Amino acid sequence: MVNQIIGAVELGLVYGLMVLGVFITFRILKIPDLTVDGSVTLGMAVCAMLTNAGHPLLAIIIAFIAGLCAGSVTGFFQTKIHIPPILAGILTMSGLYSINLKIMSDGKPNISILGSDTLYSNLMQLTGCSKHTAYLIVSLIICVIVLIAVEFFFKTHLGLCICATGDNEDMVRATSIDPNKMKWIALALANGCVALSGAMYTQYMGYADVTAGSGTIVVGFASVIIGETICGKRGLSVGFISAIVGSVAYRIIIAIAIKTNLFPTYFLKLVSVIIIAIALGLGPVRAAFAAKRNKTRRQKANA
Amino acid sequence: MLELTNLHKTFAAGTPNEKKALKGLSLSLDAGDFVTVIGSNGAGKSTMFNAIAGTFITDEGKIVIDGEDMTFKPDTYRAKCIGRIFQDPMKGSAPSLSIEQNLAIPYSSTKKGIFHRAISKKDREYFREVLSKLDMGLEDRMNVPIGTLSGGQRQAVTLLMATILTPKILLLDEHTAALDPLTAEKVLAITKEIVETKKITTLMITHNIASAIELGNRTILLDDGKIVLDLKGDERKNLTVDSLLKMYREVKGKNFDNDRMLLS
Numbered sequence: 001m002v003n004q005i006i007g008a009v010e011l012g013l014v015y016g017l018m019v020l021g022v023f024i025t026f027r028i029l030k031i032p033d034l035t036v037d038g039s040v041t042l043g044m045a046v047c048a049m050l051t052n053a054g055h056p057l058l059a060i061i062i063a064f065i066a067g068l069c070a071g072s073v074t075g076f077f078q079t080k081i082h083i084p085p086i087l088a089g090i091l092t093m094s095g096l097y098s099i100n101l102k103i104m105s106d107g108k109p110n111i112s113i114l115g116s117d118t119l120y121s122n123l124m125q126l127t128g129c130s131k132h133t134a135y136l137i138v139s140l141i142i143c144v145i146v147l148i149a150v151e152f153f154f155k156t157h158l159g160l161c162i163c164a165t166g167d168n169e170d171m172v173r174a175t176s177i178d179p180n181k182m183k184w185i186a187l188a189l190a191n192g193c194v195a196l197s198g199a200m201y202t203q204y205m206g207y208a209d210v211t212a213g214s215g216t217i218v219v220g221f222a223s224v225i226i227g228e229t230i231c232g233k234r235g236l237s238v239g240f241i242s243a244i245v246g247s248v249a250y251r252i253i254i255a256i257a258i259k260t261n262l263f264p265t266y267f268l269k270l271v272s273v274i275i276i277a278i279a280l281g282l283g284p285v286r287a288a289f290a291a292k293r294n295k296t297r298r299q300k301a302n303a
Numbered sequence: 304m305l306e307l308t309n310l311h312k313t314f315a316a317g318t319p320n321e322k323k324a325l326k327g328l329s330l331s332l333d334a335g336d337f338v339t340v341i342g343s344n345g346a347g348k349s350t351m352f353n354a355i356a357g358t359f360i361t362d363e364g365k366i367v368i369d370g371e372d373m374t375f376k377p378d379t380y381r382a383k384c385i386g387r388i389f390q391d392p393m394k395g396s397a398p399s400l401s402i403e404q405n406l407a408i409p410y411s412s413t414k415k416g417i418f419h420r421a422i423s424k425k426d427r428e429y430f431r432e433v434l435s436k437l438d439m440g441l442e443d444r445m446n447v448p449i450g451t452l453s454g455g456q457r458q459a460v461t462l463l464m465a466t467i468l469t470p471k472i473l474l475l476d477e478h479t480a481a482l483d484p485l486t487a488e489k490v491l492a493i494t495k496e497i498v499e500t501k502k503i504t505t506l507m508i509t510h511n512i513a514s515a516i517e518l519g520n521r522t523i524l525l526d527d528g529k530i531v532l533d534l535k536g537d538e539r540k541n542l543t544v545d546s547l548l549k550m551y552r553e554v555k556g557k558n559f560d561n562d563r564m565l566l567s
Contacts (some may be wrong), residue, residue, distance in 0.1 A: 160407060162400075173378060174387055176381075
């Protein structure tokens with residue numbers, strides 16, 4: 001059981017930045033961005049090729065930049081040719097499927113990087129620590145670096161304007177800031193984080209697979225919601241951390257559920273969807289109950 | 304300061320719903336003018352504001368602000384020199400951001416570089432100072448999300464946001480119409496104070512004839528997409544609500560009865 005939990009924490013940290021990316025679009029920009037399924041695989045593909053070429057650190061950085069580009073494409077679709085946000089994400093995601101195959105040695109559906117140096121194996125060689133320690137430390141360091149960078153970014157004027165764009169677009173427009181540019185930047189940044197997370201996944205698992213990203217967005221939404229339930233909605237800084245916490249918590253919940261034979265592995269996505277539906281439905285259901293209670297109370301009082 | 308020359312705008316041209324909203328509107332404002340704009344619904348007041356702010360590009364005519372030709376400039380470019388406040392207090396600020404963050408969005412937008420800190424300690428002190436002038440106790444609640452404020456408080460903060468970097472033109476589109484009479488009076492007083500101390504060229508749409516006469520140094524009356532009355536100087540000094548309504552009656556002729564209800 002302990003092994004499963006450790007594995008879950010590792011995977012949670014690896015996917016933490018993906019959840020952070022989803023948080024940026026879903027909670028700050030208030031746009032559900034479906035590019036994620038494609039950009040996470042893009043990160044995996046780019047990382048696998050460059051890691052095999054012998055550049056594990058560069059692989060992660062280039063994967064981030066590739067994610068920025070993927071997000072920009074969605075931004076372009078949304079703001080320049082006015083495709084509705086959901087469709088824009090789907091278009092980029094579908095297009096990325098071909099691009100990912102192209103990147104992965106012209107059409108191979110999966111690539112192994114076993115035997116190549118990764119950031120994890122580098123740390124193991126350097127310090128002689130165990131495999132799992134290396135997984136935890138490297139993932140945690142990358143997460144903390146990105147968290148600090150994102151936290152700093154959203155303290156700048158540009159970051160503030162992105163928050164305001166998600167909140168009240170008219171007002172941003174009235175203060176001479178182009179909200180389309182803000183959306184563009186936020187989508188790029190978010191997908192950069194997602195691709196970075198995909199790159200970490202490749203080095204962690206030792207392979208890249210073109211189908212490994214499907215359903216990631218659902219996991220992302222579920223993790224954001226779980227994180228918010230744990231940490232509460234208390235401003236942006238807490239929100240960023242809650243994304244990582246949510247990612248880890250999600251993996252632990254799933255690990256426990258599978259270990260205790262609550263449901264088979266292939267039920268993962270269905271369970272994620274149910275978690276999201278329940279979490280999003282909680283608000284309206286609560287309101288409906290309150291209204292009903294109010295009605296019966298007053299009817300009784302009148303009777 | 305502001306030159307509008309022969310502005311034309313037709314909505315839904317060529318369809319049965321065609322609406323000629325502006326029909327050759329011309330207006331020239333000097334720096335520091337405070338103009339109140341009156342007119343019945345559909346006269347083209349808001350369309351004129353939209354034309355100035357660049358919400359749409361006019362079909363014909365020319366718009367010059369402080370010597371710069373703005374006729375074909377996009378709205379986000381014009382917003383650098385135009386402050387605008389709408390009737391809806393919810394429209395002018397971002398509800399989940401705090402008061403100081405909302406103020407920082409226009410205030411910090413001129414600082415150099417895009418990665419500078421949004422709110423410095425000095426900014427915060429300045430915000431506290433301008434907020435305290437509102438006399439609403441907001442200076443002690445600068446970290447509160449602005450969505451929790453009342454409509455009047457929000458409109459007052461919006462007014463600060465629009466004028467915190469002195470704009471060349473301030474457009475007030477019935478900005479007190481959604482407020483209760485007492486709050487409206489207070490927000491109007493704040494408006495007057497800010498406009499006078501900063502000497503901002505201002506256009507204010509109002510349906511309240513009394514405040515149209517009392518505030519500012521000039522009053523224009525729009526009807527059917529044109530300016531039909533332009534009162535300033537001595538002519539305006541002796542203006543009363545009744546005499547203004549009488550002038551309006553002469554201009555409008557027999558359609559007046561409908562409009563009387565809208566205006567008074």
